[in-house]
Amino acid sequence: MKLVAALVILTLSTPAVWAGSKGDVQAGKAAFTTSCKTCHGLTGEGNPAIAKALKVNIPVLASKEVQGKSDEDLKKAIATGTGKMKPVQGLSSRQVQDVISYVRSLAK
């Protein structure tokens, strides 16, 4: 029930975001190219050389595992890092939203 309440509040407080005008996929692609591509590859398949260097499995961004995460989870991974991924600096909150939209577009 708490979750439902939180969703209702989110829906009411940020109608523009929830009405389908989320981030801009093209702008997100540009930001992704600058900030994420080195490690994740342009289509999110992961860069094997980086994975080897960091001794970590870079999750495929189009995978169910990653797509099953909420936008909040993704935002948090970008802002505060996750596992061996360091926080990504230099993105505005708008750009983070755009990048998330781009990551979502990889699933289709």
Ligand code: HEC
């Ligand atoms: C320096 C390399 C590097 C950069 C740059 C980088 N990532 Fe990552 N990312 C990783 C690694 C490594 C992991 C796996 C972390 C682990 O499991 O320890 C990861 C994991 C993730 C995950 C999965 C999160 C989870 O909780 O499972 C997402 C989503 C993600 N990255 C998105 C991004 C986005 C979006 C950007 C750009 C804004 C970005 N990453 C930039 C290396 C990077």
